[in-house]
Amino acid sequence: MSVLVTGGAGFIGTHTAVVLHESGRDVVLLDDLSNSSNEAVNAVRSLTSPDLPFVEADAADQAAVGRAIVEYDVDEVIHFAAYKSVSESVEKPLAYYSNNVGSTIGVVQAMIDHGVSRLVFSSSCTVYGEPDEVPVTETSPTRAVNPYGATKLVCEQLLADIAAVSALDVMLLRYFNPVGAHPSGDIGEDPSGVPTNLVPFLMQVAVGRLDRLNVFGDDYNTPDGSAIRDYIHVMDLADGHVAALDALTANTGCVAVNLGTGKGYSVLEVVAAATEVIGAPIPTEVVGRRAGDVEQIWADPTYAAEILGWRATRSLNEMLADHWRWQQQHPTGHKDSN
Numbered sequence: 001m002s003v004l005v006t007g008g009a010g011f012i013g014t015h016t017a018v019v020l021h022e023s024g025r026d027v028v029l030l031d032d033l034s035n036s037s038n039e040a041v042n043a044v045r046s047l048t049s050p051d052l053p054f055v056e057a058d059a060a061d062q063a064a065v066g067r068a069i070v071e072y073d074v075d076e077v078i079h080f081a082a083y084k085s086v087s088e089s090v091e092k093p094l095a096y097y098s099n100n101v102g103s104t105i106g107v108v109q110a111m112i113d114h115g116v117s118r119l120v121f122s123s124s125c126t127v128y129g130e131p132d133e134v135p136v137t138e139t140s141p142t143r144a145v146n147p148y149g150a151t152k153l154v155c156e157q158l159l160a161d162i163a164a165v166s167a168l169d170v171m172l173l174r175y176f177n178p179v180g181a182h183p184s185g186d187i188g189e190d191p192s193g194v195p196t197n198l199v200p201f202l203m204q205v206a207v208g209r210l211d212r213l214n215v216f217g218d219d220y221n222t223p224d225g226s227a228i229r230d231y232i233h234v235m236d237l238a239d240g241h242v243a244a245l246d247a248l249t250a251n252t253g254c255v256a257v258n259l260g261t262g263k264g265y266s267v268l269e270v271v272a273a274a275t276e277v278i279g280a281p282i283p284t285e286v287v288g289r290r291a292g293d294v295e296q297i298w299a300d301p302t303y304a305a306e307i308l309g310w311r312a313t314r315s316l317n318e319m320l321a322d323h324w325r326w327q328q329q330h331p332t333g334h335k336d337s338n
């Protein structure tokens with residue numbers, strides 16, 4: 001029996017594949033490489049097994065997913081495959097709905113066709129929009145504030161609807177802000193083009209690829225005026241997926257779970273911590289707020305501890321040190337691996 005990891009060549013998928021392998025599971029990666037590369041697959045193989053199967057396919061192609069399920073005797077699925085850029089989703093909403101909802105339908109249809117019932121789905125804290133109060137719990141109101149977030153809410157709803165009338169059991173994992181990298185420095189976040197997320201941008205400034213970091217706003221109603229997020233180490237997130245698969249054997253239906261640390265850091269606190277970890281100043285400039293940004297959000301991780309027996313353990317400094325190691329070893333990402 002094995003676990004199918006769609007989007008398995010991406011940032012979170014690669015790290016989760018390594019941890020799943022360490023947990024004793026047989027892992028099959030499926031990815032269309034639309035935002036990743038064969039080098040990422042090879043890096044996973046070097047950390048796991050040279051024979052780790054990789055299927056290059058669109059997750060929306062239910063026949064291709066079905067063939068992978070049959071060929072590798074798949075009995076559980078983690079569905080990471082999606083487009084994830086908020087700004088791009090505003091420019092190309094149809095592409096986002098088509099890919100993110102279409103791939104989820106393709107995966108679920110293939111699972112139902114072949115009697116596979118356990119699914120972990122990548123959702124996001126973006127489903128909470130601008131929260132009324134922090135920390136957010138799984139019962140906090142959800143709202144879409146951009147097309148990307150809307151695709152996550154649509155997928156959550158369609159999975160709940162299907163789980164209600166079928167054997168499908170689903171964990172909707174709502175990730176907060178994943179950063180960091182595998183401690184080996186062999187895999188990490190590999191954004192194409194100029195990064196939009198804080199830590200990848202900051203690391204590219206530190207490594208000399210970009211001139212300076214723009215801090216988007218210092219006039220928020222927070223202690224230092226910059227916005228607050230719940231950054232979580234990607235290895236903690238990967239552990240959370242193993243715990244979610246284990247918990248699915250005991251839970252039926254469709255359950256949403258926050259994967260965050262429960263602690264928020266401001267942009268300026270992240271910059272200060274990164275400066276310490278890297279040991280050199282990071283050129284920054286405070287500019288205006290970025291449109292659509294929320295002021296502050298962090299998770300209440302209580303339910304994850306209860307239902308998954310999981311809690312994030314890695315510190316912000318560990319996230320930044322591991323991200324920095326990856327960035328130094330691979331200044332231009334996985335293509336340095338050749």
Ligand code: NAD
Nearest residue numbers: 007010011012031032033034035036058059081082122124
């Ligand atoms: P990523 O872009 O690094 O990985 C996604 C992978 O999916 C890529 O390798 C891409 O090539 C692949 N892919 C996209 N569409 C596909 C399709 N139709 N068929 C097959 N493969 C396809 O992104 P990530 O950061 O690893 O995110 C993984 C999941 O987690 C996504 O669903 C994302 O929305 C969600 N998420 C990410 C974050 C974050 O900040 N990184 C936060 C919350 C949720």
Ligand code: WQD
Nearest residue numbers: 086124126177196197198201214215216227229267290293
């Ligand atoms: C973090 C903070 C920025 C870049 C996004 C998605 C969300 C989820 C996680 C997928 C904010 C500030 C950033 C920069 C800055 N992804 N910042 N200068 O916006 O919290 O969440 O990724 O599901 O859906 O919206 O993450 O890393 O972009 O920003 O000052 O160059 O850093 O304003 O306060 P965000 P982020």
